[in-house]
Structures are given as C-alpha cells and as structure tokens.
Amino acid sequence: MVLTVLLIIRLHNLFAVVMLSGIYSLLAATFFVVVDGVDVAFTEAAVGAGISTVLMLGALSVTTQREKAAAKSTLVPLAVVVVTGAALVYGTLDMPNYGDPEAPIHKHVAPRYIEDSLKETSVPNMVTAVLASYRGYDTLGEVTVIFTAGIGVILLLVRVGGRRRREDEDAA
Amino acid sequence: MEWPGLFNYWIVIFLMMAGLYVVMARANLIKKMVGLSIFQASVFIFYLTMGKVAGGTAPIVIPGNPVYSNPLPHVLILTAIVVGVATLAMGLAIIVRINEAYGTIEEDEIDQQEHDS
Numbered sequence: 001m002v003l004t005v006l007l008i009i010r011l012h013n014l015f016a017v018v019m020l021s022g023i024y025s026l027l028a029a030t031f032f033v034v035v036d037g038v039d040v041a042f043t044e045a046a047v048g049a050g051i052s053t054v055l056m057l058g059a060l061s062v063t064t065q066r067e068k069a070a071a072k073s074t075l076v077p078l079a080v081v082v083v084t085g086a087a088l089v090y091g092t093l094d095m096p097n098y099g100d101p102e103a104p105i106h107k108h109v110a111p112r113y114i115e116d117s118l119k120e121t122s123v124p125n126m127v128t129a130v131l132a133s134y135r136g137y138d139t140l141g142e143v144t145v146i147f148t149a150g151i152g153v154i155l156l157l158v159r160v161g162g163r164r165r166r167e168d169e170d171a172a
Numbered sequence: 173m174e175w176p177g178l179f180n181y182w183i184v185i186f187l188m189m190a191g192l193y194v195v196m197a198r199a200n201l202i203k204k205m206v207g208l209s210i211f212q213a214s215v216f217i218f219y220l221t222m223g224k225v226a227g228g229t230a231p232i233v234i235p236g237n238p239v240y241s242n243p244l245p246h247v248l249i250l251t252a253i254v255v256g257v258a259t260l261a262m263g264l265a266i267i268v269r270i271n272e273a274y275g276t277i278e279e280d281e282i283d284q285q286e287h288d289s
Contacts, residue, residue, distance in 0.1 A: 035224040036241035059264040063271040067200040077196035085189040092181040099226030110242045126231040126243040149258035153265040
C-alpha cells in the first residue's frame with residue numbers, strides 16, 4: 001500500500017493514478033479481511049475499488065488525462081505533513097497494542113452487541129444487526145446524504161449538458 | 173513490545189500524511205480527489221485496526237464460544253465508505269463543471285484566469 005501511494009504521488013499520468021487508487025482500495029479491502037471486517041471488506045472492494053474508479057474514469061474522460069508538472073513549491077506542504085505526522089506518531093505511543101482485548105474500545109457498548117444482538121434482533125451477523133436495527137437512524141441519515149449528493153450531481157451535470165445543447169442550437 | 177504493537181498505526185499515519193501531502197502539494201483537482209480518498213481509506217484502516225481482537229473472528233454468530241472482533245467500528249466504517257463515495261461523486265461533478273467553465277482543472281491556471289479577468 002505504501003508503494004502504491006508513493007507511485008500516486010510521483011506519477012503525472014492521471015489514468016495511471018486513478019488505476020493505482022483502485023489498487024489501493026483493493027489492498028485496503030484485503031487488509032479489512034485480515035482484521036475480521038468482512039462486511040467492510042466487500043463494501044470497500046465494490047464501492048471503493050469499483051464505483052469510485054468508474055466515477056474517476058468518467059471524470060477523466062470529460063476533462064484531461066495528464067497532470068501538468070507542479071509549478072508551486074512543495075516545501076511548505078512537506079514541512080506541514082512531517083510536523084503533523086510526528087505529532088500523530090507521538091499520539092499513538094499511548095494507544096493500546098494491536099489486537100489487545102483489554103483496549104477501552106472493547107469495553108463499552110460492543111459486549112452488549114456481541115452478547116444480546118442475536119436474542120434481540122435474531123440477525124446472526126452483528127454488523128447487520130447494529131447497522132439496520134440499533135443504528136437504523138444512522139443508516140437513514142446516510143441514505144439522505146446519498147440522495148442529496150445524487151441530486152447535486154444531477155443538477156451540476158444537467159446544466160453542463162443543457163448549455164451544450166443550447167450552444168449547439170445557436171450554432172445550427 | 174511484541175509485534176505488531178503500534179506498527180499498524182504508523183502505517184496509517186504515513187498513508188494519511190501522504191494523502192494530505194497530495195491534497196496540498198498538487199494543483200490538479202482530480203489528483204486532489206485521489207489524495208482525499210487515500211486519506212479517507214487510511215482512517216478506515218485506523219478504525220478497523222482498533223476493532224480487532226487478537227484471536228478473534230468476524231462478528232457473525234457461530235456455534236461454540238468464540239472471541240468476536242468488535243462489530244461497532246465495522247458499522248461506522250460501512251456507513252463512512254458509502255458517504256465517501258457520495259462526496260467523491262459530488263466533488264468530481266464540480267470538477268467537471270469547473271472544466272466546462274475554465275477549460276482546465278489545474279488550480280494555478282484557474283487562479284491565473286481569475287486574475288486576468
């Protein structure tokens with residue numbers, strides 16, 4: 001994954017960059033399988049590696065394939081990134097180790113979901129049970145966000161098509 | 173400290189900072205969107221890393237008395253992935269519009285045109 005990201009930074013061919021970002025998503029999905037997030041893994045593979053790549057290719061097809069060489073200085077961003085990264089690494093030093101069953105995250109609501117979700121919702125997959133039942137309103141909000149984004153995309157792109165059509169009519 | 177300890181978090185931080193760097197240092201708008209996706213995916217990896225329990229299995233009920241990984245981060249990230257695609261689609265639509273209006277998707281060229289007019 002680190003290699004993919006470095007290539008994304010270096011390359012100027014946008015088609016290659018978009019393909020690499022698809023590969024990056026797929027690698028992330030395999031990682032999710034390793035850490036037991038199977039539902040997340042197939043969503044990431046379908047949505048992150050699939051739909052996102054298609055969307056970006058669509059955007060590339062109507063814009064340009066090549067990025068111009070960066071003219072502005074990269075020193076300031078690099079400094080900001082290094083400082084922020086160092087601060088974050090310092091922050092992780094207090095984090096519980098990978099896979100630690102005593103970590104605070106496993107102590108609060110998760111045990112209840114794990115123990116009672118089958119009894120209360122009779123859905124064997126806990127992720128589905130929490131998503132659709134305990135946190136149903138979250139999912140409703142998510143659908144609202146997608147709906148809004150869909151409307152926004154349609155409005156933005158219809159204006160493009162509409163104006164093009166008007167220009168065609170003017171030319172005719 | 174036994175392996176992997178905090179190593180996963182450091183990888184996450186590297187990926188996150190790489191995404192941030194792309195967003196800040198590159199003028200091309202589509203490349204910026206790719207940078208945002210890298211950043212976003214690194215946060216997903218961070219959450220799922222926290223949800224893992226050593227020796228655990230996927231949180232789907234099976235007979236016996238297994239250790240399950242924490243299902244809560246999975247739920248949150250499932251929602252976040254889908255919302256992420258929605259925002260990505262929105263951003264790309266705006267980029268297409270910008271390309272229509274300015275004929276370029278390079279930030280500095282757009283700046284230039286704004287100054288000239």
